[in-house]
Amino acid sequence: MTDTALPFPPSFLWGTATAAHQVEGYNTQNDWWAFEQRPGAIYHGHRSGRACDWWANAEQDFDLMAAMGHNSHRLSVEWSRIEPQEGRFDPEAIACYRAMLGGLRRRGIEPMVTLFHFSSPLWLARQGGWQNPAVVPLFRRFVRHTVQELGDLVRLWCTINEPNVYAALGHLFGEHPPGVKSVPAYFRALRLQLLAHAAAYRVIHALDGRAQVGLVKNVPIFEPAGRGAAIPARIVDHLFNEVTLRAVQDGRLSWPLSAVPVTHGALGDSIDFVGVNYYTRWLVGLRPGNRGLLHPRPGAECSDCGRGGTYGEIYPAGMRRVLARVARLGKPIYVTENGLPDADDDQRPCFLLTHLAEMHRAMAQGADVRGYYHWTFVDNFEWSEGWNLRFGLVALDPETQARTPRRSAELFSRIARQNAITPEMVQEFAPEAGEQVWRRA
16 A cells, blocks of 8 residues: 555546437437337337436536536537438527537536437438448538537537447447448448548548547457457457557558558548547457357456346456557547446446556556546436446436436545545545555556
C-alpha cells in the first residue's frame, strides 16, 4: 500500500456517456423503434418507450451530473429526429438539441457529441441503410446540417460509434436492426461506415477548423483459449480491431473490406483523436459456446448476465494494454466508454478504481489520454437486452422515472472532484482493490 494519490492532468475530462435512443424516449421514426416491435427481438419483450425521458426533461440528469462534479458528458444526436424525412430537417429537433447542449455548457459540462450511435432513420433503413453506398453522401449531408446548426456549442465530435459492433450485431449476428446474418453484409456495413466517417471528418473541418473529430472504436482484447487457437485469435483481432485502426491511419482498405487493396485519401489521417471503448477480454476458442467462439476466461470474475450469458470478464489490465496499443497511432485518446452491468453495484466500485488505475499507468507510460467517460450515467434501454442490464451510476425505475444514485456514483463524484484516486477512496469504497490500484506497473 502507498500513501500517494494517483493524480490526473488539470484539464482532464470526467463524465459519462449516453446514446440518444437509449435515453431520449419515443424515437418512433428510427429503425430501432421498428425493431423493438418484432416478437422476440428484445429480451423479455421490453420496449424503449419513454426511456430516460431526456427528450422531455434532460435537465434533471444534467443537474445531477453537475452536482456530482462531472465536467464533461458524451451524448449523441438522433438522425431520425433531425431529418425525419429524407431531405427535410426539423428545426424543432435542432432547437431541443441546442437547449441540451446549452444546458450542459451552463453547468460547466463540456459536451462531446456523437453523430451516429446505432440508430438510423426509417426512410434510410428502407433504402438499404448501411448496405447502400448512397448512405455515405446522405450521412455527409446530415452531418453538414447538424454541424452548421450546433457547431458553435460543440468542440468535440465523434463521427460514428463502434462501427465494428454495429456491423456485427446488425449484419452478422442479427441481434440488432436490420437483423441480418451475413458475413459479406458485415464487411459492407463496416466499409461504408469508414467511408462515411471520412466524409464527415472532412465536412466538419471545412465548417469549423477548431473542431476536434474522432472515431469511436470498441477495442476488446482477443486471446487464444488454448493450444491451437493462436491463429484464430489473431484473425479475429485483425478483422475486428486492426483493419479499422489501420484504415483511419493510412486510408488503406484491403481484403475483406475491398476485393483489391485500395487507398482512400479522405480516410487516411482522418482522426484528431481516438475514442476508445473498453469493456472486456474474450478468449477465442475452437469450439462454439453460448457466444460462438468467444469465451470468458474460466473462473474469471464476470459481470451480470444477459440473454447470451455474461456480458464479459472483468479484466482491468486490458485497459492499459488497449491504450498502449491505440497510443501507437500518435493521436490523443479519450476513453469514450468503460463500464459493466451491475444491478446491485457490488462490483462497480472496484471496477472503477482498478480500471482507472490501469488508465493512469498507461498515461504514465506515454498514452495521451485526455478524458474518461463511464458507461453510463443512468440505467437505460440497453438495446436488444432491454432493461435487463443495469450500467448506470444512477439507478432508474423506468415506470416511475425515479432516480437513485448508487454508491459508485459517489465514488466517481469524488474522483472527478479531486481529479485523482486517493488511498481514502480505495479504503472506503473497495479495499479489495488496493493491491491492484497501488501495484507498480
